[in-house]
Amino acid sequence: MHTLPQPDRDAVAASAGLVRRIQQEIDLNGGWLPFSRYMDLALYAPGTGYYTGGSRKFGADGDFVTAPEISPFFAAALAQQIADLLPLTGGDLYEFGAGSGRLAADLLLALEAGQALPQRYRIIEVSGELAARQRECIEQAAPHLLPRVEWLEALPACMDGVLIGNEVLDAMPCELILWDAQGTPLQRGVIRAGDGFDWQDRPLTDGEALARAEALAPGAEYLSELPLAASAFVRTLGERLERGAVLLLDYGFPESEFYHPQRRAGTLMCHYRHHTHPDPFSWPGLTDITCHVDFTAIAQAGLDAGLDLAGYTSQAMFLMNCGIAQLLGRLDPEDVANYLPQSTAVQKLLSPAEMGELFKVIGFSRGLDAGWRGFAVGDRRRNL
Numbered sequence: 068m069h070t071l072p073q074p075d076r077d078a079v080a081a082s083a084g085l086v087r088r089i090q091q092e093i094d095l096n097g098g099w100l101p102f103s104r105y106m107d108l109a110l111y112a113p114g115t116g117y118y119t120g121g122s123r124k125f126g127a128d129g130d131f132v133t134a135p136e137i138s139p140f141f142a143a144a145l146a147q148q149i150a151d152l153l154p155l156t157g158g159d160l161y162e163f164g165a166g167s168g169r170l171a172a173d174l175l176l177a178l179e180a181g182q183a184l185p186q187r188y189r190i191i192e193v194s195g196e197l198a199a200r201q202r203e204c205i206e207q208a209a210p211h212l213l214p215r216v217e218w219l220e221a222l223p224a225c226m227d228g229v230l231i232g233n234e235v236l237d238a239m240p241c242e243l244i245l246w247d248a249q250g251t252p253l254q255r256g257v258i259r260a261g262d263g264f265d266w267q268d269r270p271l272t273d274g275e276a277l278a279r280a281e282a283l284a285p286g287a288e289y290l291s292e293l294p295l296a297a298s299a300f301v302r303t304l305g306e307r308l309e310r311g312a313v314l315l316l317d318y319g320f321p322e323s324e325f326y327h328p329q330r331r332a333g334t335l336m337c338h339y340r341h342h343t344h345p346d347p348f349s350w351p352g353l354t355d356i357t358c359h360v361d362f363t364a365i366a367q368a369g370l371d372a373g374l375d376l377a378g379y380t381s382q383a384m385f386l387m388n389c390g391i392a393q394l395l396g397r398l399d400p401e402d403v404a405n406y407l408p409q410s411t412a413v414q415k416l417l418s419p420a421e422m423g424e425l426f427k428v429i430g431f432s433r434g435l436d437a438g439w440r441g442f443a444v445g446d447r448r449r450n451l
Contacts, residue, residue: 071349072340078353085115085352090259098258099267102243102347103296105257109351110238111193118164118238119194120352132341133234134316134382134422135170138412142173144391148314148441149174149229150183155435156311157227160185164235165192168201171216172208179212185228188216222307230304230313236365237317237357239296243335244271244280246289252280255290257348264348285326291333292358298368301431305372310434313374314441316382318425319360321451334359362427366451369431377430378442379451383423385441386416 074082089108093100110117134141149160160178165171171188178184192198198218206213243255245268253268254276271277279293304313319325325334337344338355347356366376380388395413400406417423430439 071342071344074350074353078350081115081120082350082352085109085112086263088112088115089257089264089351093257093259099256099269100258101254101256103240105264106240106347106356109347109354109356110240112352115352117352117355118197120196133166133170134416134426135173135233136167137415137422138409139173139177140391140394140409140413141386141416142170143177143394144386144389145231145314146174146177146181146183147389148385148439149231150178150181151440152229152312152432152435152437153178153183153185155437156229158186159189159226159228160187161189161191161226161228161230163191163230163232164238165190165201166197166233168204170233171201172205175205175209175212175215179209184212184215186215188212189219189223189228190216191219191222193220222303224307225309226304226307226311227309228311230308230311231316232314233316235317236294236297236300236315236360237319238355239294239300241292241294241296241335241358242273242276243333244276244291244293246280246285246287248287250284250287252277283322283326286328286331289326289331291326291330292335294358294361294364297360298364301365301368302372305369305374305431305433308374308433311432312377312435313369313431314428315365315430316385316426316428317360318422319362319427321447322361322363323450325359325361325363360427362429363451365429366448369429374431374433375435376448377432377439378446379427379429379448380442380445381424381447382426382428383417383419384445385428388441388443388445390440391417 089105111119113119162171171190175188190201205216245253245255247253252271254271255266255268257264258267271280276293276295335358337347339350362379370376391413395410398406398409415421
């Protein structure tokens with residue numbers, strides 16, 4: 068961990084405060100916390116968690132770059148699909164965890180250009196600091212559209228519209244499970260160790276997690292995640308969506324690849340100032356903690372909630388189906404200073420070696436009779 072950049076004094080102090088907060092909860096919980104709770108506090112503890120504190124997270128000056136920051140053509144292509152679906156609903160567009168606000172701003176502009184603006188663009192955001200940055204981004208890029216945008220701190224009880232989440236599922240707390248030498252699943256948790264933390268495994272007693280772990284049975288000495296919170300989130304969306312569509316984009320695999328014998332160390336990843344590392348105990352509150360998405364579990368959660376599975380495919384295929392190449396083709400290739408950077412950015416979104424294959428798109432619907440252009444070619448539902 069000595070290769071990671073050193074945070075400044077204020078950031079060190081903020082992280083130390085969060086460490087004390089987590090250690091206090093460990094003490095109150097008998098000296099041990101399930102990793103899912105540690106991850107929840109590290110990311111979302113009020114005022115000090117990674118997503119609720121004040122550190123810059125997105126873009127070149129943050130910890131990672133998401134697709135909307137890479138190219139406006141990402142939103143322009145998604146807008147093609149959203150424009151097909153919105154008129155079949157109540158007309159509201161919902162975004163979960165809108166990050167920097169770049170996707171919202173670009174989607175609004177693209178939908179305006181296609182004369183398909185939503186009645187309201189409703190952002191569900193738990194971080195007041197991020198909500199302020201999102202407002203600033205939209206105000207700078209599309210000030211005339213800001214009156215259509217509203218921020219909510221929680222999911223509405225009922226929704227009628229199109230729901231979109233880009234890199235939301237991977238940031239939901241997951242359980243860490245170790246299948247021991249006999250293949251028995253143990254729950255990995257966090258204990259105090261000096262000024263920091265360490266791991267400790269205990270028998271798995273939670274009913275849902277135990278049933279899931281026993282059903283998976285990936286083999287002996289196998290460590291991986293159970294992203295139960297992500298599945299619960301999708302079930303909640305299904306319960307509250309009266310009519311409309313759900314579009315989720317994230318990195319991950321179907322179950323057969325997620326729990327592949329060669330992936331026996333799991334998928335847990337941390338991001339800090341454009342460095343990827345495996346240690347979630349490094350600078351809590353300053354470090355993003357994620358796990359890949361088990362899209363088989365996500366598909367099942369949607370189906371369990373009564374949603375229709377509209378499709379599942381790679382990000383590259385979805386964006387190509389939505390016409391990203393044609394949208395890029397509207398630029399003048401003779402204007403090299405403009406065209407070349409845009410073309411390179413789009414290639415990063417599509418390349419199998421970059422984001423094109425690792426990132427997937429899954430769609431659900433309720434009460435809609437519509438074809439989905441994003442899944443017209445290359446739908447992989449049979450692989451789930």
